[in-house]
Amino acid sequence: MNESAKVTLKIWSAVFVVFLLGCITGGAVSGLYLSRSSEPHKPVSMRDRDEYFDVLKHEVNLTPEQEAKMGAILDDMRDKYKSVCAEVRPRYFSLREDARLRMRELLSPEQQKKFDTIVTQADCKCPEQKP
Numbered sequence: 001m002n003e004s005a006k007v008t009l010k011i012w013s014a015v016f017v018v019f020l021l022g023c024i025t026g027g028a029v030s031g032l033y034l035s036r037s038s039e040p041h042k043p044v045s046m047r048d049r050d051e052y053f054d055v056l057k058h059e060v061n062l063t064p065e066q067e068a069k070m071g072a073i074l075d076d077m078r079d080k081y082k083s084v085c086a087e088v089r090p091r092y093f094s095l096r097e098d099a100r101l102r103m104r105e106l107l108s109p110e111q112q113k114k115f116d117t118i119v120t121q122a123d124c125k126c127p128e129q130k131p
Contacts, residue, residue, distance in 0.1 A: 049074050 044055045053074055057067055100119060104112050
């Protein structure tokens with residue numbers, strides 16, 4: 001094989017490798033894009049007022065006037081929810097403590113210690129702990 005044929009073969013090999021890498025990259029990026037676009041949207045909780053409001057603003061295309069009124073409604077609703085939760089919270093804690101006491105009665109002293117540790121860890125993760 002002469003020198004000119006070797007150079008031509010190298011050039012075509014390089015073009016083929018670049019083409020192949022482009023195909024692989026394009027397929028990977030396309031697959032990633034399609035997998036993210038086809039994922040169901042995570043439902044937004046009204047508990048996170050700001051995130052919920054942002055979704056409403058962008059998805060519903062609210063006008064500035066609608067944004068102001070919608071924000072006021074969400075703030076009012078949040079205040080009313082807090083009020084309802086404050087009313088119900090003592091009953092919730094009472095039911096929870098009753099269930100825990102009944103469960104503890106079934107356990108040995110060693111098991112009770114482990115149970116108490118688990119309960120304490122769970123309580124630490126609760127955003128609104130005490131009535």
